Amino acid sequence: MILTVTLNTALDLTYRVRSLRPHASHRVSEVIERPGGKGVNVARVLAALGHEVTVTGFVGGGTGRAVRDRLSGTAGLTDALLPVTGATRRTIAVVDELSGDTTQLNEPGPQISRPEWATFLAHYEALLPSMSAVALCGSLPPGVPVGAYANLVRVARTRGVPVLLDTSGEPLRRGVAARPDLIKPNAGELAELTGSHEPLRATQDARRRGAHTVVASLGADGLLAVTPEGRWRATPPARIPGNPTGAGDSAVAGLLSGLMEKLPWPERLARAVALSAATVAAPAAGEFDRRTFEELLGRVSPRLIA
């Protein structure tokens, strides 16, 4: 069983409009509602790959009820979300029909009280013994201490559970110092963490800061992995047009599933790159296209870097 933690779950709405114009009024022609937050996205991809996965984090209000309702139909996925007083945030992706471009509006998330955070810590510790890996994903809602992920990384390491961290800014900086097994920053997060815009140098620097393994996601350039066993670059065989929303979460799911199946690093990376590209290619944001995934999987050949 894999545990994914999403402290700031979301109800993700996708709105289709003709063309977004500031200060005008728009009729939304289509509304799609999905449960969201990075860890929830990772869990859905893991479940689609046939893994058993438990989802935890905070959930509240009518939006939280909508998230839980929609998760309850997913085979292989167990809901261990913790109810809180505040309401789960919404995120809104406004897609222009004319250009296909997306404008994003993200609510901040509910205020988490000190007792709610303490309850979560106990809940997390109780879940860990039955887990073979844990992924800590996404932003922190208001009220959660900035060192939250560092704390959750330490608890997982004490229990001997491999822990992946995928966040940004100060929570990432502190989390890395707690020595997670794996981090998966994108180019911007990596540059913010290390101060370097040169991916290989920055990735190596992130390891020195405490991460056992660093897999950097570089958009269309694929993944750069610096591991104790070696360094690899894995790139998609072609430029895939589409919507990159959720591509990083699919890469995290690919890496975790490879860890569970004890695949060698090149196979893990090939899977993560193919899943990521198949997510860009899917018509709905955050889904992956299974045919594209299977078709690409054999065509990604990670290169060892000297």
Add this chain to the structure above:
Amino acid sequence: MILTVTLNTALDLTYRVRSLRPHASHRVSEVIERPGGKGVNVARVLAALGHEVTVTGFVGGGTGRAVRDRLSGTAGLTDALLPVTGATRRTIAVVDELSGDTTQLNEPGPQISRPEWATFLAHYEALLPSMSAVALCGSLPPGVPVGAYANLVRVARTRGVPVLLDTSGEPLRRGVAARPDLIKPNAGELAELTGSHEPLRATQDARRRGAHTVVASLGADGLLAVTPEGRWRATPPARIPGNPTGAGDSAVAGLLSGLMEKLPWPERLARAVALSAATVAAPAAGEFDRRTFEELLGRVSPRLIA
């Protein structure tokens, strides 16, 4: 008791962002949730003025639950909304902190089935006998026949209940032909109905099409009323800066409350103009500022037009 009908109720969200830029990502710094839809707004203002009011229309899903929860605390307001399978729509007003300008995103609303519409008609007929006036307000959700308001106007007239219609486009055109007691179009709706952009000519033409009385709302120029007792113009004493959202709904509430209290037309119009201006002046969209209302009330003097 006054009845307001809102076939397309809404959960109105107001988002504050620094400045909306198409195709960028935005953190929403503040989220305000309110029950909405024109008839709901009218009812809230009527209740605040001390009138007993019943709200009906369709409501569904988690968003519908949020609307009902928020209405339940309003003194003087009775919830007679009819549950449907589809979910109540959201409307999103994105307010730029820098300019104060607003970008509007409106979901279309739930699909109403034929049996749901038939159930509503029976529900409406059952409510009417205890009502002294009815207001039919706003857009039609998908699935409701375009002649819906014409039908509701005729039923009210058969029962001898005064009926006000505030909508646009084809539902207004058909509704007017069913001879409502009062319509309150804005300049755009009036021009669309009559083909004339000259307010006095268009207002008189709207009466010839069937409306007993026409009160046109002309934004900062106030109201133009063509009634069987005479024609008046009522303008605010000064240009009021602020957010015009809900100003038309407050005018409708002013006219209805004046009808209930059997006020002479000049007093009804003065009240409607002062409420409308006090809504523009209020910090939250759709609320009215009571001090501004009371201060302006004595300063609006409708002029009789020869």
